Amino acid sequence: MNQYLISVYQPDGPPPPSIDLQKIMQDVAALRQEMQAAGAWVFSGGLHDASSATVLQSKGSQVLVTDGPYVEGKEHLGGFTIVRADDLDGALEWAKRTAQVIPLPIEVRPFRDEGH
Amino acid sequence: MRRVMPELAAADVERVFAAEYGRAVAVLVRVFGDIDIAQDAVQDAFIAAMEHWPSAGLPPRPAGWIIATARNRAIDRLRRESSRQDRHAQAALLHARDEPAEEGAVGDDRLRLIFTCCHPALAPAAQVALTLRLLGGLTTAEIARAFVVPEATMAQRLVRAKSKIRDAHIPYRIPGDRDLPERVSAVLAVVYLIFNEGYTASSGGRLIREALCAEAIRLGRLLAQRLPGESEALGLLALMLLIDSRRPARLTSDGDVVLLPDQDRRCWDHRLIAEGQALVRECLRRNRPGPYQIQAAINAVHSDAPTAAATDWRQIVQLYDQLLAIAPSPIVALHRAVAVGEIEGPHAALTIVDQLDLQAYQPFHAVRADLLRRLGRPHDAAAAYRAAIDRTQNESERAFLQRRLQALPAG
Numbered sequence: 001m002n003q004y005l006i007s008v009y010q011p012d013g014p015p016p017p018s019i020d021l022q023k024i025m026q027d028v029a030a031l032r033q034e035m036q037a038a039g040a041w042v043f044s045g046g047l048h049d050a051s052s053a054t055v056l057q058s059k060g061s062q063v064l065v066t067d068g069p070y071v072e073g074k075e076h077l078g079g080f081t082i083v084r085a086d087d088l089d090g091a092l093e094w095a096k097r098t099a100q101v102i103p104l105p106i107e108v109r110p111f112r113d114e115g116h
Numbered sequence: 117m118r119r120v121m122p123e124l125a126a127a128d129v130e131r132v133f134a135a136e137y138g139r140a141v142a143v144l145v146r147v148f149g150d151i152d153i154a155q156d157a158v159q160d161a162f163i164a165a166m167e168h169w170p171s172a173g174l175p176p177r178p179a180g181w182i183i184a185t186a187r188n189r190a191i192d193r194l195r196r197e198s199s200r201q202d203r204h205a206q207a208a209l210l211h212a213r214d215e216p217a218e219e220g221a222v223g224d225d226r227l228r229l230i231f232t233c234c235h236p237a238l239a240p241a242a243q244v245a246l247t248l249r250l251l252g253g254l255t256t257a258e259i260a261r262a263f264v265v266p267e268a269t270m271a272q273r274l275v276r277a278k279s280k281i282r283d284a285h286i287p288y289r290i291p292g293d294r295d296l297p298e299r300v301s302a303v304l305a306v307v308y309l310i311f312n313e314g315y316t317a318s319s320g321g322r323l324i325r326e327a328l329c330a331e332a333i334r335l336g337r338l339l340a341q342r343l344p345g346e347s348e349a350l351g352l353l354a355l356m357l358l359i360d361s362r363r364p365a366r367l368t369s370d371g372d373v374v375l376l377p378d379q380d381r382r383c384w385d386h387r388l389i390a391e392g393q394a395l396v397r398e399c400l401r402r403n404r405p406g407p408y409q410i411q412a413a414i415n416a417v418h419s420d421a422p423t424a425a426a427t428d429w430r431q432i433v434q435l436y437d438q439l440l441a442i443a444p445s446p447i448v449a450l451h452r453a454v455a456v457g458e459i460e461g462p463h464a465a466l467t468i469v470d471q472l473d474l475q476a477y478q479p480f481h482a483v484r485a486d487l488l489r490r491l492g493r494p495h496d497a498a499a500a501y502r503a504a505i506d507r508t509q510n511e512s513e514r515a516f517l518q519r520r521l522q523a524l525p526a527g
Contacts, residue, residue, distance in 0.1 A: 002285050087287040088237060089295075110284040 001084045003042060003111040004091035008104050010078025012050055019103070027101040035083060040094060042082040050076035078104065082111075128174050129165050136179040137162075137253030142225035143183050145232075145288060148190060149211040150204075151250065151278050157190035158182065164189070187212070226251060227342045228288045230335065234303040235286050242277035243306050244313075249274055252331040262313060262324050300343060304352050304408065307335045311356050315363075316510070329360055340395075347402050351409030354395035358415035361388035373516045377424035389419045410439045429458040446472045450480055462490040478507040482517060494524040 015021060028046075035041035053068030053076075069076055081098065085091040091108050099106045137158065144154035161182045175181040191212060197205040233246040245263070248254045254262075260270035280286065291299040314328025336353040343349045365379035374380075396416040399409040414435045421427040436452035449472055457465025466487045474480035485500035501521040508514050 087285040087289075088235075089287050089289070089291070092237070108284075112283075 001086065002091075002113075004083050004085055004088075004095075005107075005109045005111065006081045006083060006091070006095045006098055007107045007109070008078045008080065008098070008102055009075045009107065010104055011075050012073075024102060028098075031097055031101055032081070034097075035081070035094060040083045040085060040090075042084055044079070044081035046079035047077060075105075126166065126170075128178075129162065129169060132165070132178040132182065133162055133253060136182060138226055138229075138251035139179060140182050140186060141250050141253075142229040144186050144190065145229055145250075146225050147187060147212050147215040148194075148208045149288075150208050151281060153190055153194070153208050154186075155250070156193075157186035160189045161186035224290060224342055226338055228290055230303055230339070231290055231299060232281060232286055232288050234299070234306045235281075236299075236302055237284065237286060238277050238280060239273075240306075240309075242273050243302075244309055245270060245273055246277050247306055247335070248310065248328070248331060251335060252327075254327065254331070258324055258327070262328055297346075300339075300346050300349065303339065304348060307332050307339065308352055308356070308408070310335070311359075315359060329356075329363075332356060333360065347399055347404045348406040348408045350395050351399050351406055351412045354392045354399065354412035355408050355415060357388045357392035357395070358412060358419055361385040361392065361419065367512065371512055372519075373512045376418065381422065381424075384419070392416065393419060405438065405442065407439060407443045410435055410442075414439075427458070429455050433459065446474050447477065447479075450474060450477075450483060454483055457487060462487040466491065476507070478504050478513075481507065485517075485520070489520075489524060494526070498524055 032041060032044055035044075050069040053070070055066050055068040055070045057064050057066075081094070083091055083094050085094070088108070088110070091110075095106050095108045140158045140161070141151075141154050144157050145151055148154055148157070164185050165178075165182060169175070191209065194205040194209045194212075198209055229250060230247065233250060234243045238246070241263070245259050248259050248262075249256065256271050256274060257267050260267040263270070265273075290296075310328050311332035314325045314330075314332060333353070333356050336349070336356050339346070339349040340353040361384050362376070362379060364385060365381065365383040366374055368374060392412065393416050396409070396412050399405070399412065414432055417428050417431050417435070432455045433452060436448060436455055439448050440452065450469060453465045453468040453472075456468060466484070469480070469484055469487065472480065481500050481504035485497045485504055488494075488497035488500055498521060501517055501524075505514055505517045505521070508517065
């Protein structure tokens, strides 16, 4: 079994009024239950706006703490799910379902093999 | 005494290589679950063949010999590496233990590998390059030359694609029924792109372009054979065969382009035409039309005509109408306009062409130029030829358009 990160990229700021946030939350919860029932779900969560981020960087012997986010941009990671799947096609299947529920770009990345 | 054996055997090895490289790599990818191991193993086996076949003679089943040798050599190498705690080598050995080295009873290792190479998670350019490298056995240098990129760029593209297959675990598998139609379209698109690059390539040597066409047709045959339920796979094969049948008439001995109406139809390859037309008839019988099948049917109508004047343009316009209905595109509309012009004259065709938004497309200007020439408007025709010349990269085409431009009567 391999693990994949399914990330949701979200534009900064409040969602447009056309978006039915409550419906999306319900669909996301239902999809998570489905992933859990299938034994594919590892972890998932939604993040606060990127403006809530704090950045740390080591500079010599010190660690510098600054206001985030680290990457400048109009879109940031908004939430993610980690799934278990046999191969990329299995992960893409869950990612496809996620994209059908959340009208935002979804990115899938494989985790490095753990342990060993 | 002259030694002819080695030369004969070298040619034999090359022939086996061209025919069996893709099959051998596909089997070995299944056996070891790793593309690099498979490629190295098959290369080792062909080197061994070069050494052994001249003295021992061609084995009764050359492909089987290559596959068995490749498997054994790879296992030897992996054992040496796995004793040095190489986890990757250990995994590949473990994989190989459970996999037979024969091509599966249904023989679809190559099909599986095509679906891997043409996986939508890979960039389109990488899909094409991987397919040619792994299934066609073309070298990285050859593929780079065909697509006019530096060899280092192509090598990097291939390495990156193979790493993604490995790291993201893109499977070696024929997709399930639900995903199959979409995935088959992706594979067919890659094969047709390879064919088109070979047929109309803007540059690259003639040999490499012929190799691309041959490889596309080889893959097309494999897909038509292994996916018999996919009518579009039959359609694509028919389309490629019918277009390729005209290759001998398409260029003069000086490399100048000869347009369809001016081609010497006796030079067409009638064996390819017969095969292509039989496939088109099979598609018609199935009555599940798709873009490749309709384009094949259009080409079959051309192939039917003993002279350009005898072409059944009405049938061609009908087929273009059908194609526009299922796959609307201004390029298809341009081709349809040319056919309309053959029935109703250049004025009717120009009226359609002038409504198309294809300013950046070279054939749009070439078609307009020809229509304007036939309408007796040499001044406008010259401007259109110049617009076409500005937009062409291909030397033969440029020379052709220049000749047409110079042949215009003084406006």
